Amino acid sequence: MKKTILSLLSLISLYSIAENDAPLKVAVASNFKSTLEKISAAYEKKRGINLIISSSSSGILFAQIINGAPYDIFFSADATRPLRLEKEGLVRQRGTYAYGRIVFWLKTNQASKNSLLNYNRSIAIPNPELAPYGAATIELLKKLKINTENLIYGSNVNQVFSYVETGNVSAGFIALSQALDKRLFAEKYWLVPEPLHSEIEQQYIISKKANPLAENFIDWVNGSVGKDIIQASGYRESE
Amino acid sequence: MTQDDLISLWLTVKLASITTIWLILLGTPIAWWLSQTKSIWRNIVQPLVALPIVLPPTVIGFYLLIAFSPEHFFGAAWLNSTGFSLAFSFPGLVIGSIIYSLPFFVQPVQVSFQSIHKEIVETAESLGAAPLDRFFNLLLPIAKKGFLIGICLSFAHTIGEFGIVLMIGGNIPNETRLISIAIFDQVEILNYERAHLLSGVLLIFSFLLLAFLYRLDNLWAQKKNLSN
Numbered sequence: 001m002k003k004t005i006l007s008l009l010s011l012i013s014l015y016s017i018a019e020n021d022a023p024l025k026v027a028v029a030s031n032f033k034s035t036l037e038k039i040s041a042a043y044e045k046k047r048g049i050n051l052i053i054s055s056s057s058s059g060i061l062f063a064q065i066i067n068g069a070p071y072d073i074f075f076s077a078d079a080t081r082p083l084r085l086e087k088e089g090l091v092r093q094r095g096t097y098a099y100g101r102i103v104f105w106l107k108t109n110q111a112s113k114n115s116l117l118n119y120n121r122s123i124a125i126p127n128p129e130l131a132p133y134g135a136a137t138i139e140l141l142k143k144l145k146i147n148t149e150n151l152i153y154g155s156n157v158n159q160v161f162s163y164v165e166t167g168n169v170s171a172g173f174i175a176l177s178q179a180l181d182k183r184l185f186a187e188k189y190w191l192v193p194e195p196l197h198s199e200i201e202q203q204y205i206i207s208k209k210a211n212p213l214a215e216n217f218i219d220w221v222n223g224s225v226g227k228d229i230i231q232a233s234g235y236r237e238s239e
Numbered sequence: 240m241t242q243d244d245l246i247s248l249w250l251t252v253k254l255a256s257i258t259t260i261w262l263i264l265l266g267t268p269i270a271w272w273l274s275q276t277k278s279i280w281r282n283i284v285q286p287l288v289a290l291p292i293v294l295p296p297t298v299i300g301f302y303l304l305i306a307f308s309p310e311h312f313f314g315a316a317w318l319n320s321t322g323f324s325l326a327f328s329f330p331g332l333v334i335g336s337i338i339y340s341l342p343f344f345v346q347p348v349q350v351s352f353q354s355i356h357k358e359i360v361e362t363a364e365s366l367g368a369a370p371l372d373r374f375f376n377l378l379l380p381i382a383k384k385g386f387l388i389g390i391c392l393s394f395a396h397t398i399g400e401f402g403i404v405l406m407i408g409g410n411i412p413n414e415t416r417l418i419s420i421a422i423f424d425q426v427e428i429l430n431y432e433r434a435h436l437l438s439g440v441l442l443i444f445s446f447l448l449l450a451f452l453y454r455l456d457n458l459w460a461q462k463k464n465l466s467n
Binding site: 057058059060062063081084122124127129130152153154155159162163166167168169 | 304305307308309310311314324326327405406409410411423424426427428429
């Protein structure tokens with residue numbers, strides 16, 4: 001009996017040794033996933049550390065973390081949720097990694113500020129209650145005095161993309177990162193100037209009990225390689 | 240509960256009711272045909288009807304989103320004949336729900352049709368009962384248990400619909416924002432109190448519905464034992 005317990009204990013300690021080289025578990029908001037994959041591919045190659053990336057909406061990931069999901073790092077699509085996690089005492093480090101940009105995507109015509117002002121059919125936007133990109137879009141529409149009654153809500157930018165892509169709606173607001181990632185024709189979308197809406201600040205957190213390598217990866221994201229990829233992917237990098 | 244929640248709740252009940260009525264109308268002939276036919280088509284129709292049990296709702300939602308698009312045949316034909324598009328509309332959800340809940344109606348009804356002895360039907364026929372008369376006054380009473388189970392299950396299953404609505408709904412208040420979507424939203428915006436309330440309502444409702452079904456089933460079983 002004693003032997004069994006001892007060998008079990010040694011198994012556990014073996015496991016905790018292995019834990020140090022364990023892969024980094026990263027949760028990422030869906031809009032930043034493909035960008036993060038590019039950044040992590042370069043990191044994995046250089047440092048030989050594996051990342052396990054899970055993506056979902058920020059709200060779902062938040063709910064998972066608050067209920068004990070073992071993520072080392074969480075890249076949120078907003079700044080509110082990381083702050084809430086910090087207040088819950090679950091955070092070792094918090095910071096901004098990128099600012100999102102929104103574009104007006106018109107599938108049938110050339111997109112511009114004027115084509116938006118003259119557009120009178122339904123427009124798909126991310127649900128402003130759920131998605132920071134949606135909240136910024138509503139601000140913009142109000143500023144331009146555009147009727148907000150004819151809106152169709154997707155739960156996030158990806159869903160808006162599929163609504164427009166499948167042709168169920170012919171215009172929508174999506175993230176610049178998607179427009180670049182999906183290689184949309186430049187004349188089909190209009191990049192909304194940032195002064196027309198408040199900043200879409202995207203923050204990360206390193207969780208309290210995270211793998212010690214987490215800070216190292218964040219340095220990489222905020223370093224020159226990370227910043228270049230972030231900018232090329234359609235975000236404004238953090239200062 | 241807020242006004243928005245009540246609207247979502249009412250919309251959900253409305254969708255489930257309309258879907259169930261459509262299923263009674265469309266599902267009954269299918270169930271009858273499946274219970275009687277020996278045609279080889281049965282080998283195709285039966286798995287088709289059962290598919291929604293197996294398929295993730297996202298698959299159905301994805302195909303519907305493509306089918307509803309005015310860029311494709313079905314969506315274009317619909318838009319031309321009705322003047323409105325199916326995606327992000329209540330009628331679109333009804334179509335999605337009919338497909339989604341079809342097996343939950345057809346299967347119990349089919350089983351109860353199959354349990355009817357051929358001789359009874361033949362006797363009625365030889366006594367001169369017309370087909371409609373036979374259906375309403377003979378088959379329906381015998382198959383009533385299957386119908387009741389089918390109606391309750393398809394109603395409950397439609398109440399629980401989420402994946403398809405998420406993909407073809409567009410989250411429009413009083414049109415496509417069902418209770419399951421409202422709960423998802425509340426969780427997303429960290430409003431756990433309202434999520435709890437709405438989830439609790441659904442939990443109790445579903446429990447009561449199933450308890451009612453099982454109770455009825457037991458009662459029938461007792462009755463049958465007594466009459467034997």
